[in-house]
Amino acid sequence: MTAPLPGRRYTEHMAVPAVAVTTAPLSLEAVIDVVSAGGSASGAVASFSGLVRDHNQGRTVTFLEYEAYVPLAVKGMERIVSEAGETWPGVRLALHHRIGRLDPGEASIVIAAAGAHRADTFSACRYAIERVKQIVPIWKREHFEGGDVWLEGATADPEDEAARAQALRVSCA
Amino acid sequence: MTAPLPGRRYTEHMAVPAVAVTTAPLSLEAVIDVVSAGGSASGAVASFSGLVRDHNQGRTVTFLEYEAYVPLAVKGMERIVSEAGETWPGVRLALHHRIGRLDPGEASIVIAAAGAHRADTFSACRYAIERVKQIVPIWKREHFEGGDVWLEGATADPEDEAARAQALRVSCA
Protein backbone atom coordinates (compact mmCIF):
# COMPACT_ATOMS: atom_id res chain seq x y z
CA MET A 1 0.00 0.00 0.00
CA THR A 2 1.27 3.43 -0.90
CA ALA A 3 1.31 5.77 2.06
CA PRO A 4 -1.01 8.72 1.53
CA LEU A 5 0.40 12.20 1.24
CA PRO A 6 -0.14 14.25 4.37
CA GLY A 7 -3.27 16.37 4.34
CA ARG A 8 -4.80 14.83 1.24
CA ARG A 9 -7.42 12.14 0.92
CA TYR A 10 -5.93 8.97 -0.50
CA THR A 11 -8.52 9.06 -3.27
CA GLU A 12 -7.09 12.25 -4.69
CA HIS A 13 -3.75 10.92 -5.75
CA MET A 14 -4.02 7.21 -6.43
CA ALA A 15 -6.23 4.71 -8.15
CA VAL A 16 -8.48 3.49 -5.35
CA PRO A 17 -7.54 -0.07 -4.33
CA ALA A 18 -10.03 -2.74 -3.27
CA VAL A 19 -8.27 -3.05 0.08
CA ALA A 20 -6.32 -0.42 1.99
CA VAL A 21 -4.98 0.37 5.43
CA THR A 22 -4.47 4.10 5.70
CA THR A 23 -4.11 6.97 8.15
CA ALA A 24 -6.23 9.18 5.87
CA PRO A 25 -9.96 9.79 6.45
CA LEU A 26 -12.04 7.10 4.78
CA SER A 27 -14.60 7.58 2.03
CA LEU A 28 -17.53 5.18 1.72
CA GLU A 29 -18.07 6.59 -1.76
CA ALA A 30 -14.54 5.47 -2.70
CA VAL A 31 -15.17 1.79 -1.92
CA ILE A 32 -18.59 1.96 -3.56
CA ASP A 33 -16.91 3.35 -6.68
CA VAL A 34 -14.39 0.49 -6.65
CA VAL A 35 -17.08 -2.20 -6.64
CA SER A 36 -19.33 -0.32 -9.05
CA ALA A 37 -16.65 0.11 -11.71
CA GLY A 38 -17.17 -1.83 -14.89
CA GLY A 39 -20.70 -1.19 -15.99
CA SER A 40 -24.32 -1.66 -15.04
CA ALA A 41 -24.47 -5.39 -14.37
CA SER A 42 -24.95 -4.80 -10.65
CA GLY A 43 -28.43 -4.35 -9.26
CA ALA A 44 -27.36 -3.97 -5.66
CA VAL A 45 -24.65 -2.38 -3.57
CA ALA A 46 -24.58 -3.08 0.16
CA SER A 47 -22.25 -0.92 2.19
CA PHE A 48 -21.12 -0.46 5.76
CA SER A 49 -19.30 2.11 7.86
CA GLY A 50 -17.91 1.39 11.29
CA LEU A 51 -17.81 4.57 13.36
CA VAL A 52 -16.08 5.53 16.59
CA ARG A 53 -18.72 5.73 19.33
CA ASP A 54 -18.54 8.36 22.04
CA HIS A 55 -19.47 5.80 24.69
CA ASN A 56 -18.39 2.20 25.26
CA GLN A 57 -19.18 -0.06 28.20
CA GLY A 58 -20.29 2.92 30.26
CA ARG A 59 -17.13 4.90 29.58
CA THR A 60 -16.97 8.27 27.82
CA VAL A 61 -14.63 7.71 24.88
CA THR A 62 -12.33 10.62 24.04
CA PHE A 63 -10.64 9.00 21.03
CA LEU A 64 -9.41 5.69 19.65
CA GLU A 65 -5.94 4.80 18.49
CA TYR A 66 -5.72 2.08 15.83
CA GLU A 67 -2.53 0.20 15.09
CA ALA A 68 -1.90 -2.41 12.38
CA TYR A 69 0.73 -4.86 11.24
CA VAL A 70 0.18 -3.29 7.84
CA PRO A 71 1.57 -5.86 5.37
CA LEU A 72 -0.28 -8.74 7.06
CA ALA A 73 -3.42 -6.63 7.54
CA VAL A 74 -3.51 -5.93 3.80
CA LYS A 75 -3.01 -9.64 3.07
CA GLY A 76 -5.80 -10.50 5.49
CA MET A 77 -8.16 -8.09 3.79
CA GLU A 78 -7.19 -9.48 0.38
CA ARG A 79 -7.95 -12.93 1.73
CA ILE A 80 -11.41 -11.73 2.80
CA VAL A 81 -12.04 -10.39 -0.72
CA SER A 82 -10.98 -13.74 -2.11
CA GLU A 83 -13.15 -15.72 0.34
CA ALA A 84 -16.16 -13.56 -0.51
CA GLY A 85 -15.56 -14.06 -4.22
CA GLU A 86 -15.55 -17.84 -3.73
CA THR A 87 -18.64 -17.81 -1.51
CA TRP A 88 -20.68 -15.39 -3.61
CA PRO A 89 -19.48 -15.66 -7.22
CA GLY A 90 -19.86 -12.41 -9.11
CA VAL A 91 -19.94 -10.25 -5.98
CA ARG A 92 -17.24 -7.58 -5.85
CA LEU A 93 -15.98 -6.45 -2.45
CA ALA A 94 -13.81 -3.54 -1.30
CA LEU A 95 -12.81 -2.51 2.21
CA HIS A 96 -10.60 0.19 3.67
CA HIS A 97 -9.47 0.35 7.29
CA ARG A 98 -8.15 3.48 8.93
CA ILE A 99 -5.37 3.54 11.53
CA GLY A 100 -3.94 6.23 13.79
CA ARG A 101 -5.98 8.54 15.98
CA LEU A 102 -9.75 8.61 15.36
CA ASP A 103 -12.22 10.88 17.10
CA PRO A 104 -15.82 9.90 17.93
CA GLY A 105 -17.98 9.95 14.80
CA GLU A 106 -15.10 9.16 12.43
CA ALA A 107 -15.15 6.01 10.29
CA SER A 108 -12.67 3.28 11.19
CA ILE A 109 -13.74 1.01 8.34
CA VAL A 110 -15.77 1.29 5.13
CA ILE A 111 -16.96 -1.70 3.12
CA ALA A 112 -18.92 -2.08 -0.11
CA ALA A 113 -20.18 -5.17 -1.93
CA ALA A 114 -21.80 -5.05 -5.38
CA GLY A 115 -23.57 -7.78 -7.29
CA ALA A 116 -26.55 -8.74 -9.37
CA HIS A 117 -28.77 -9.56 -6.39
CA ARG A 118 -29.19 -7.93 -2.99
CA ALA A 119 -29.04 -11.04 -0.80
CA ASP A 120 -25.45 -11.82 -1.78
CA THR A 121 -24.30 -8.23 -1.41
CA PHE A 122 -25.70 -7.93 2.13
CA SER A 123 -24.12 -11.26 3.08
CA ALA A 124 -20.72 -10.42 1.59
CA CYS A 125 -20.65 -7.00 3.27
CA ARG A 126 -21.57 -8.43 6.66
CA TYR A 127 -19.12 -11.32 6.20
CA ALA A 128 -16.33 -8.85 5.52
CA ILE A 129 -16.74 -6.94 8.78
CA GLU A 130 -17.00 -10.19 10.77
CA ARG A 131 -13.83 -11.55 9.17
CA VAL A 132 -11.95 -8.30 9.73
CA LYS A 133 -12.64 -8.71 13.43
CA GLN A 134 -11.41 -12.31 13.29
CA ILE A 135 -8.28 -12.39 11.15
CA VAL A 136 -6.92 -8.92 10.37
CA PRO A 137 -4.02 -7.80 12.63
CA ILE A 138 -5.37 -4.42 13.68
CA TRP A 139 -5.78 -3.29 17.28
CA LYS A 140 -7.50 -0.39 18.95
CA ARG A 141 -6.63 1.39 22.15
CA GLU A 142 -9.56 3.16 23.71
CA HIS A 143 -8.83 6.47 25.38
CA PHE A 144 -11.58 7.36 27.80
CA GLU A 145 -12.09 9.84 30.58
CA GLY A 146 -9.69 8.60 33.24
CA GLY A 147 -7.48 6.22 31.30
CA ASP A 148 -6.89 4.05 28.29
CA VAL A 149 -7.01 0.35 27.46
CA TRP A 150 -6.02 -1.88 24.55
CA LEU A 151 -9.07 -3.81 23.40
CA GLU A 152 -8.51 -7.44 22.51
CA GLY A 153 -10.96 -9.63 20.61
CA ALA A 154 -10.23 -12.74 18.59
CA THR A 155 -7.02 -14.73 18.36
CA ALA A 156 -6.26 -14.26 14.68
CA ASP A 157 -6.14 -17.54 12.75
CA PRO A 158 -7.29 -17.42 9.13
CA GLU A 159 -7.35 -21.23 9.03
CA ASP A 160 -9.82 -21.52 11.91
CA GLU A 161 -12.81 -23.00 10.09
CA ALA A 162 -15.09 -22.66 13.13
CA ALA A 163 -14.53 -18.90 13.10
CA ARG A 164 -15.21 -18.75 9.38
CA ALA A 165 -18.39 -20.76 9.80
CA GLN A 166 -19.51 -18.35 12.50
CA ALA A 167 -18.89 -15.39 10.17
CA LEU A 168 -20.93 -17.11 7.45
CA ARG A 169 -23.73 -17.83 9.90
CA VAL A 170 -24.18 -14.25 11.04
CA SER A 171 -23.97 -13.15 7.40
CA CYS A 172 -27.24 -14.95 6.70
CA ALA A 173 -25.36 -16.88 4.01
CA MET B 1 -43.34 15.54 -0.08
CA THR B 2 -42.12 18.75 -1.65
CA ALA B 3 -41.42 18.37 -5.35
CA PRO B 4 -37.79 19.04 -6.18
CA LEU B 5 -36.88 22.01 -8.31
CA PRO B 6 -35.94 21.00 -11.84
CA GLY B 7 -32.27 20.48 -12.39
CA ARG B 8 -31.30 20.59 -8.74
CA ARG B 9 -30.73 17.77 -6.32
CA TYR B 10 -33.38 17.65 -3.66
CA THR B 11 -30.71 17.87 -1.01
CA GLU B 12 -29.76 21.37 -2.10
CA HIS B 13 -32.95 23.12 -1.20
CA MET B 14 -34.67 21.23 1.61
CA ALA B 15 -33.96 19.58 4.91
CA VAL B 16 -33.44 15.94 3.93
CA PRO B 17 -36.41 13.83 5.08
CA ALA B 18 -36.13 10.26 6.39
CA VAL B 19 -38.44 9.06 3.60
CA ALA B 20 -38.93 10.51 0.15
CA VAL B 21 -40.28 9.66 -3.28
CA THR B 22 -38.65 11.90 -5.84
CA THR B 23 -37.85 12.27 -9.52
CA ALA B 24 -34.44 13.71 -8.63
CA PRO B 25 -31.24 11.62 -8.65
CA LEU B 26 -30.72 9.92 -5.30
CA SER B 27 -27.84 10.40 -2.92
CA LEU B 28 -26.76 7.59 -0.61
CA GLU B 29 -24.81 10.18 1.34
CA ALA B 30 -28.05 12.09 1.99
CA VAL B 31 -29.78 9.16 3.73
CA ILE B 32 -26.60 8.33 5.63
CA ASP B 33 -26.48 11.93 6.83
CA VAL B 34 -30.11 11.70 7.99
CA VAL B 35 -29.47 8.65 10.17
CA SER B 36 -26.09 9.91 11.38
CA ALA B 37 -27.42 13.25 12.60
CA GLY B 38 -27.42 13.75 16.33
CA GLY B 39 -24.00 12.82 17.54
CA SER B 40 -21.58 9.96 17.87
CA ALA B 41 -23.68 7.34 19.63
CA SER B 42 -23.76 5.17 16.50
CA GLY B 43 -21.05 2.64 15.91
CA ALA B 44 -22.45 1.30 12.67
CA VAL B 45 -24.18 2.48 9.52
CA ALA B 46 -25.41 -0.13 7.06
CA SER B 47 -26.52 1.18 3.70
CA PHE B 48 -27.93 -0.09 0.42
CA SER B 49 -28.38 1.15 -3.12
CA GLY B 50 -30.65 -0.55 -5.63
CA LEU B 51 -29.37 0.08 -9.15
CA VAL B 52 -30.91 -0.35 -12.59
CA ARG B 53 -29.29 -3.36 -14.25
CA ASP B 54 -28.54 -3.39 -17.96
CA HIS B 55 -29.80 -6.96 -18.26
CA ASN B 56 -32.79 -8.75 -16.75
CA GLN B 57 -34.07 -12.24 -17.50
CA GLY B 58 -31.95 -12.43 -20.65
CA ARG B 59 -33.21 -9.12 -22.00
CA THR B 60 -31.09 -6.05 -22.69
CA VAL B 61 -32.64 -3.29 -20.59
CA THR B 62 -32.65 0.16 -22.19
CA PHE B 63 -34.27 2.01 -19.28
CA LEU B 64 -36.81 1.64 -16.48
CA GLU B 65 -39.84 3.78 -15.80
CA TYR B 66 -40.96 3.96 -12.16
CA GLU B 67 -44.41 5.12 -11.14
CA ALA B 68 -45.78 5.61 -7.63
CA TYR B 69 -49.01 6.36 -5.84
CA VAL B 70 -46.99 9.00 -4.05
CA PRO B 71 -49.02 9.79 -0.89
CA LEU B 72 -49.51 6.11 -0.08
CA ALA B 73 -45.92 5.26 -1.02
CA VAL B 74 -44.65 7.85 1.45
CA LYS B 75 -46.97 6.46 4.13
CA GLY B 76 -45.75 2.94 3.37
CA MET B 77 -42.14 4.02 3.75
CA GLU B 78 -42.97 5.82 7.01
CA ARG B 79 -44.58 2.61 8.19
CA ILE B 80 -41.37 0.72 7.41
CA VAL B 81 -39.36 3.24 9.45
CA SER B 82 -41.80 2.76 12.31
CA GLU B 83 -41.70 -1.06 12.07
CA ALA B 84 -37.91 -0.99 12.08
CA GLY B 85 -37.87 1.28 15.12
CA GLU B 86 -40.09 -1.17 17.00
CA THR B 87 -38.09 -4.20 15.92
CA TRP B 88 -34.65 -2.71 16.53
CA PRO B 89 -34.98 -0.03 19.22
CA GLY B 90 -32.47 2.76 18.80
CA VAL B 91 -31.84 2.06 15.10
CA ARG B 92 -32.52 5.03 12.82
CA LEU B 93 -33.63 4.32 9.25
CA ALA B 94 -33.98 6.51 6.16
CA LEU B 95 -34.95 5.55 2.61
CA HIS B 96 -35.52 7.45 -0.61
CA HIS B 97 -37.10 6.01 -3.73
CA ARG B 98 -36.75 7.54 -7.16
CA ILE B 99 -39.51 7.55 -9.78
CA GLY B 100 -39.62 8.53 -13.44
CA ARG B 101 -37.16 7.39 -16.09
CA LEU B 102 -33.99 5.69 -14.85
CA ASP B 103 -31.12 4.56 -17.02
CA PRO B 104 -28.97 1.49 -16.30
CA GLY B 105 -26.54 2.20 -13.48
CA GLU B 106 -28.77 4.77 -11.78
CA ALA B 107 -30.04 4.23 -8.22
CA SER B 108 -33.76 3.54 -7.82
CA ILE B 109 -33.56 3.35 -4.02
CA VAL B 110 -31.10 4.30 -1.29
CA ILE B 111 -31.39 3.15 2.31
CA ALA B 112 -29.34 3.77 5.46
CA ALA B 113 -29.67 2.39 8.98
CA ALA B 114 -27.56 3.62 11.91
CA GLY B 115 -27.28 2.24 15.40
CA ALA B 116 -24.99 1.27 18.22
CA HIS B 117 -24.31 -2.24 16.90
CA ARG B 118 -23.79 -3.59 13.40
CA ALA B 119 -26.12 -6.59 13.54
CA ASP B 120 -29.22 -4.43 13.99
CA THR B 121 -28.20 -1.97 11.30
CA PHE B 122 -27.67 -4.72 8.70
CA SER B 123 -31.00 -6.30 9.62
CA ALA B 124 -32.94 -3.02 9.54
CA CYS B 125 -31.44 -2.05 6.19
CA ARG B 126 -32.24 -5.42 4.62
CA TYR B 127 -35.71 -5.42 6.18
CA ALA B 128 -36.41 -2.02 4.63
CA ILE B 129 -35.72 -3.13 1.06
CA GLU B 130 -37.75 -6.33 1.53
CA ARG B 131 -40.71 -4.37 2.90
CA VAL B 132 -40.52 -1.78 0.11
CA LYS B 133 -40.97 -4.64 -2.33
CA GLN B 134 -43.96 -5.92 -0.33
CA ILE B 135 -46.04 -2.92 0.68
CA VAL B 136 -45.00 0.29 -1.09
CA PRO B 137 -47.18 1.20 -4.12
CA ILE B 138 -44.43 1.73 -6.67
CA TRP B 139 -44.23 -0.04 -10.04
CA LYS B 140 -41.58 -0.35 -12.69
CA ARG B 141 -41.98 -0.74 -16.41
CA GLU B 142 -38.98 -2.33 -18.05
CA HIS B 143 -38.07 -1.03 -21.48
CA PHE B 144 -35.88 -3.53 -23.29
CA GLU B 145 -34.68 -4.08 -26.81
CA GLY B 146 -37.86 -5.03 -28.62
CA GLY B 147 -40.56 -3.98 -26.18
CA ASP B 148 -41.59 -3.08 -22.68
CA VAL B 149 -43.39 -4.76 -19.79
CA TRP B 150 -44.80 -3.74 -16.43
CA LEU B 151 -43.21 -5.85 -13.72
CA GLU B 152 -45.50 -7.07 -10.97
CA GLY B 153 -44.37 -8.56 -7.67
CA ALA B 154 -46.26 -8.70 -4.40
CA THR B 155 -49.90 -7.88 -3.73
CA ALA B 156 -49.45 -4.97 -1.34
CA ASP B 157 -50.98 -5.63 2.08
CA PRO B 158 -49.23 -4.03 5.05
CA GLU B 159 -51.29 -6.17 7.45
CA ASP B 160 -50.08 -9.44 5.92
CA GLU B 161 -48.12 -10.89 8.85
CA ALA B 162 -46.78 -13.77 6.79
CA ALA B 163 -45.12 -11.30 4.43
CA ARG B 164 -43.69 -9.36 7.37
CA ALA B 165 -42.37 -12.56 8.94
CA GLN B 166 -40.69 -13.42 5.64
CA ALA B 167 -39.04 -9.98 5.53
CA LEU B 168 -37.79 -10.47 9.09
CA ARG B 169 -36.47 -13.92 8.24
CA VAL B 170 -34.35 -12.82 5.30
CA SER B 171 -33.12 -9.89 7.39
CA CYS B 172 -31.38 -12.33 9.72
CA ALA B 173 -33.36 -10.74 12.55
Added chain:
Amino acid sequence: MRVTVRLFARLRDLAGSGELVRELEEPATVASAWRSLVDEYPQVAEYERIMSVAVNADYSRMSAAVRDGDEIAFLPPVSGG
Protein backbone atom coordinates in the same frame (compact mmCIF):
# COMPACT_ATOMS: atom_id res chain seq x y z
CA MET C 1 -72.36 10.43 -5.39
CA ARG C 2 -69.19 11.01 -7.28
CA VAL C 3 -65.79 9.42 -6.62
CA THR C 4 -62.38 9.69 -8.24
CA VAL C 5 -60.79 6.42 -9.33
CA ARG C 6 -56.98 6.22 -9.58
CA LEU C 7 -55.32 3.49 -11.61
CA PHE C 8 -51.64 2.65 -11.86
CA ALA C 9 -49.12 0.81 -13.98
CA ARG C 10 -50.62 -1.88 -16.24
CA LEU C 11 -54.09 -1.33 -14.80
CA ARG C 12 -53.85 2.27 -15.96
CA ASP C 13 -52.72 1.14 -19.41
CA LEU C 14 -55.63 -1.31 -19.69
CA ALA C 15 -58.17 1.38 -18.84
CA GLY C 16 -56.37 3.99 -20.90
CA SER C 17 -56.42 6.54 -18.08
CA GLY C 18 -54.94 6.96 -14.62
CA GLU C 19 -57.77 9.03 -13.24
CA LEU C 20 -61.50 8.57 -13.84
CA VAL C 21 -64.60 10.06 -12.24
CA ARG C 22 -67.43 7.61 -11.51
CA GLU C 23 -71.00 8.27 -10.47
CA LEU C 24 -72.13 5.64 -7.95
CA GLU C 25 -75.49 4.96 -6.36
CA GLU C 26 -75.57 5.27 -2.58
CA PRO C 27 -74.73 3.41 -0.45
CA ALA C 28 -71.51 2.61 -2.30
CA THR C 29 -68.45 0.52 -1.51
CA VAL C 30 -65.05 0.15 -3.11
CA ALA C 31 -66.55 -2.89 -4.85
CA SER C 32 -69.25 -0.71 -6.43
CA ALA C 33 -66.57 1.45 -8.01
CA TRP C 34 -64.68 -1.62 -9.21
CA ARG C 35 -67.79 -3.16 -10.79
CA SER C 36 -68.49 0.09 -12.57
CA LEU C 37 -64.93 0.03 -13.89
CA VAL C 38 -65.13 -3.59 -15.04
CA ASP C 39 -68.40 -2.85 -16.84
CA GLU C 40 -66.67 -0.24 -18.94
CA TYR C 41 -63.23 -1.90 -19.21
CA PRO C 42 -63.75 -5.68 -18.99
CA GLN C 43 -60.05 -6.28 -19.57
CA VAL C 44 -59.21 -5.03 -16.04
CA ALA C 45 -61.19 -7.89 -14.43
CA GLU C 46 -58.10 -10.11 -14.20
CA TYR C 47 -56.74 -7.82 -11.46
CA GLU C 48 -59.62 -8.41 -9.06
CA ARG C 49 -57.89 -11.25 -7.20
CA ILE C 50 -54.38 -9.80 -7.11
CA MET C 51 -54.80 -6.06 -6.66
CA SER C 52 -54.83 -3.95 -3.50
CA VAL C 53 -57.23 -1.08 -2.95
CA ALA C 54 -56.93 2.26 -1.17
CA VAL C 55 -59.40 4.94 -0.15
CA ASN C 56 -58.10 8.48 0.27
CA ALA C 57 -54.50 7.21 0.20
CA ASP C 58 -54.93 4.56 2.89
CA TYR C 59 -55.08 0.84 2.27
CA SER C 60 -58.68 -0.40 2.41
CA ARG C 61 -60.92 -3.32 1.37
CA MET C 62 -63.45 -4.02 -1.35
CA SER C 63 -66.21 -4.04 1.27
CA ALA C 64 -65.34 -0.58 2.64
CA ALA C 65 -68.00 2.11 2.32
CA VAL C 66 -67.11 5.15 0.23
CA ARG C 67 -68.50 8.65 0.35
CA ASP C 68 -68.98 11.46 -2.10
CA GLY C 69 -65.62 12.98 -3.03
CA ASP C 70 -63.52 9.96 -2.01
CA GLU C 71 -60.45 8.95 -4.00
CA ILE C 72 -60.38 5.22 -4.66
CA ALA C 73 -57.17 3.63 -5.94
CA PHE C 74 -56.76 0.19 -7.51
CA LEU C 75 -53.19 -1.02 -7.22
CA PRO C 76 -51.60 -3.84 -9.22
CA PRO C 77 -49.01 -6.00 -7.44
CA VAL C 78 -46.13 -3.68 -6.59
CA SER C 79 -42.61 -3.84 -8.04
CA GLY C 80 -40.65 -1.03 -6.40
CA GLY C 81 -37.13 -1.18 -5.05
Added chain:
Amino acid sequence: MRVTVRLFARLRDLAGSGELVRELEEPATVASAWRSLVDEYPQVAEYERIMSVAVNADYSRMSAAVRDGDEIAFLPPVSGG
Protein backbone atom coordinates in the same frame (compact mmCIF):
# COMPACT_ATOMS: atom_id res chain seq x y z
CA MET D 1 21.58 -15.92 13.50
CA ARG D 2 19.76 -12.64 13.91
CA VAL D 3 16.02 -12.04 13.61
CA THR D 4 13.79 -9.01 13.96
CA VAL D 5 10.92 -9.33 16.40
CA ARG D 6 7.82 -7.16 15.91
CA LEU D 7 5.39 -6.55 18.76
CA PHE D 8 2.02 -4.82 18.66
CA ALA D 9 -0.57 -3.17 20.87
CA ARG D 10 -0.39 -4.19 24.53
CA LEU D 11 2.39 -6.69 23.83
CA ARG D 12 4.46 -3.80 22.53
CA ASP D 13 3.67 -1.74 25.61
CA LEU D 14 4.69 -4.62 27.92
CA ALA D 15 8.05 -5.01 26.20
CA GLY D 16 8.51 -1.27 25.82
CA SER D 17 9.37 -1.56 22.13
CA GLY D 18 7.70 -2.55 18.90
CA GLU D 19 10.83 -3.80 17.19
CA LEU D 20 13.67 -5.79 18.73
CA VAL D 21 16.64 -7.64 17.29
CA ARG D 22 17.37 -11.04 18.81
CA GLU D 23 20.37 -13.31 18.40
CA LEU D 24 19.27 -16.96 18.28
CA GLU D 25 21.24 -20.19 18.19
CA GLU D 26 20.69 -22.33 15.09
CA PRO D 27 18.48 -24.18 14.41
CA ALA D 28 15.84 -21.74 15.62
CA THR D 29 12.06 -21.68 15.59
CA VAL D 30 9.47 -19.01 16.31
CA ALA D 31 9.33 -20.52 19.80
CA SER D 32 13.05 -19.87 20.29
CA ALA D 33 12.48 -16.17 19.61
CA TRP D 34 9.50 -16.13 21.97
CA ARG D 35 11.47 -17.81 24.80
CA SER D 36 14.24 -15.27 24.37
CA LEU D 37 11.63 -12.53 24.64
CA VAL D 38 10.03 -14.01 27.77
CA ASP D 39 13.44 -14.35 29.40
CA GLU D 40 13.96 -10.64 29.08
CA TYR D 41 10.34 -9.48 29.55
CA PRO D 42 8.58 -12.05 31.76
CA GLN D 43 5.41 -9.96 31.77
CA VAL D 44 4.70 -10.91 28.13
CA ALA D 45 4.31 -14.60 29.01
CA GLU D 46 0.54 -14.28 29.52
CA TYR D 47 0.17 -13.85 25.73
CA GLU D 48 1.63 -17.24 24.86
CA ARG D 49 -1.73 -19.02 24.76
CA ILE D 50 -3.77 -16.29 23.07
CA MET D 51 -1.43 -14.66 20.56
CA SER D 52 -0.91 -15.37 16.89
CA VAL D 53 2.49 -15.43 15.24
CA ALA D 54 3.74 -14.43 11.82
CA VAL D 55 6.99 -14.91 9.94
CA ASN D 56 7.85 -12.42 7.22
CA ALA D 57 4.28 -11.07 7.28
CA ASP D 58 2.56 -14.44 6.87
CA TYR D 59 0.74 -16.27 9.63
CA SER D 60 2.88 -19.08 11.02
CA ARG D 61 3.26 -21.34 14.08
CA MET D 62 5.47 -21.53 17.12
CA SER D 63 7.13 -24.68 15.72
CA ALA D 64 8.07 -23.06 12.40
CA ALA D 65 11.77 -22.82 11.59
CA VAL D 66 13.21 -19.34 11.18
CA ARG D 67 16.26 -18.20 9.29
CA ASP D 68 18.74 -15.40 9.60
CA GLY D 69 17.10 -12.09 8.68
CA ASP D 70 13.52 -13.24 9.23
CA GLU D 71 10.92 -10.90 10.72
CA ILE D 72 8.91 -12.59 13.46
CA ALA D 73 5.74 -10.93 14.70
CA PHE D 74 3.83 -11.71 17.89
CA LEU D 75 0.21 -10.57 17.64
CA PRO D 76 -2.23 -10.07 20.53
CA PRO D 77 -5.88 -10.93 19.90
CA VAL D 78 -7.06 -8.50 17.23
CA SER D 79 -9.66 -5.75 17.69
CA GLY D 80 -10.02 -4.03 14.33
CA GLY D 81 -13.20 -2.94 12.62
